[in-house]
Amino acid sequence: MNPRYYYITILSILITLTSCTKEVDFNQIDDVNVHAVYTSTLIYADFTADKFLDNNNNEITYSTDLIDAPIDKTTIKYLEKVEFTLIISNSFNRQFNFNFNFFDDAGQLIYTLQPTVVVAPNSEATTYILEIPTDDISVIENTRFFGFLVKLEPSSDGSTLDGTETANLNLKSSVKLFYNYRKI
């Protein structure tokens, strides 16, 4: 074999088998932060006067409801913040206070979203943002029941609700889950 071709062959094989790399740093993976926000619809309700009256037309101060929602906890470690959006309109001539509570398996109250939502009398649709900050996020891991409490505040003039009243208190809500996928 002609030595020239011999060297060409060897050189070609070396070119093919020998490769170079520019500098990469795979440790950068530790710095990855993927921030994703998932929005979900939540609860809604429409309160008429009868919701706050008993059979004798006496006012009921507290109206409550509860959702038993076993939470899938697999992604909670990536959860950074939870933000609740409430849009509430109130055509009653009365103030309402709204609380969103978290209960554990035993039914014990373990967390209340702050602040209490104060719905002014005769108010147009108003948006309220409540959040579970990062420091409190672990509370979700222990939550089994979500409780909702609407409190009818006394009127300033001593008047009471009437069963024939057409006013309503309308509540809409959604939730944003802020994830940060670290160490994927």
Add this chain to the structure above:
Amino acid sequence: MRKIIYLFLFISLQSVAQNKQVLYDFNNLPQTLLLNPGAEVYNQFHIGFPLLSQISFQGGFTGFTTYDIFANNGVPINDKIREAINKYGKAEFLETNQQLEIINAGFRLNNNNYLSFGFYEEFNALAKIPRDLVDLFYEGNSVIGRHYSIKKMAARAELLSVLHVGLSKKINKKWQVGGRFKIYSSVFNANSKQNSGELYLENGTNNIYKQYIDNVNFLLQTSGVFFDNTDVITQSYIQKKLLFGGNLGVGIDVGFTYHPKKHWTITGSILDFGFINYKQNVESYSVKGSYEVEGIQLNFDPANPETYWQNLKDDFDNQVVLDTIYTKYSSLRPIKLNGSIAYSFGRPYYDDCHFSKELDTYTDKMGLQLFSTVGAVHSYLAATLFYEKRINKYLQTKITYTADPFSSTNIGLGISTHFKAFNMYLAADNLISLSNVYNAKSANIQLGINFIFNKKN
């Protein structure tokens, strides 16, 4: 016949892995018969070095490279990820293919036909990832009105063995045709194709938002992935499945070589036209349905407490049905199409390597190759310009330039050496990326050792 050739070339242009563009029609290597059973081979007898006659690996991702994300260039990695996602197409695909020839041999029959046969193992996997799913993971679903579709989502993975026997027949000076019969034995298979459905969020009426899961139709078929208690994955289990104890199928390859004029050669082949019937350890999952929800309407009625969450879950399960299916299924193999047109020139090359003075035995050859794979999961097309040079009777080289979904600047190189009956070849592409392998979107390499006997060996 010319119409058939044009039709074949047209089909190749319209469609699409496993492109072995450097090896295709290269130096009359026995392995070219696996890419075109109608390829011309001039030897009397060949046998591949057991387990080393062809080791092949191909892999690639059309989306971005390792260097795009992990380059040590001072740019924060999160910015690089953002940049890569901004460039992400409507759907990108990830593919890997590995083949190992266990046996490959052939010999010339008395009637001058060439009979070849062998047995090889193959693993291939392909995942097509739509941008919508990447955005859903990377950004979330908070863009109101944006529809996130799974329509372009598809995937397949398979480990199988192939026993094959083929015949290459010379009809006359112009025509050579061939066919190959294959028996497949699949160890495992998983595939998901032709999925549809959307997920989106819109402004609601009774609540702030209304969420939709619209016309979801998802099917994942698996065989040999999920096991009952009697099967355990061991080396002997895989060997048994590879040696025809797996899910069986059949297929054919057909191909031709045609010399319309003295210096011109046209070739074409259709590979893996066949199917596999999956009966063993079948477990498939189907999700079908639509669902829309504005949220949970609270009644605030302590006298009649409701199980809101359970009601919601039951309603969802009734409308979006998840089924586990244990019935057998069949799946077509992804069909591969090859075609080429070449012009031979230089000095006629007659040497001891060939007992026959064939039409295209010139020292130089250049031309165009097309490759396409057509499958239910994904199809694509690759075009290659090549120049092949027979340097002497010991050495032949081929240089290719390929444009495919991975790269439009893919330079490949093939080297085949003959020392008497000993043959060694190496074919690799993406040589430009060798300056920085982390920046390669794909890699493709085949190498092997054969013993090729001509009349004088």
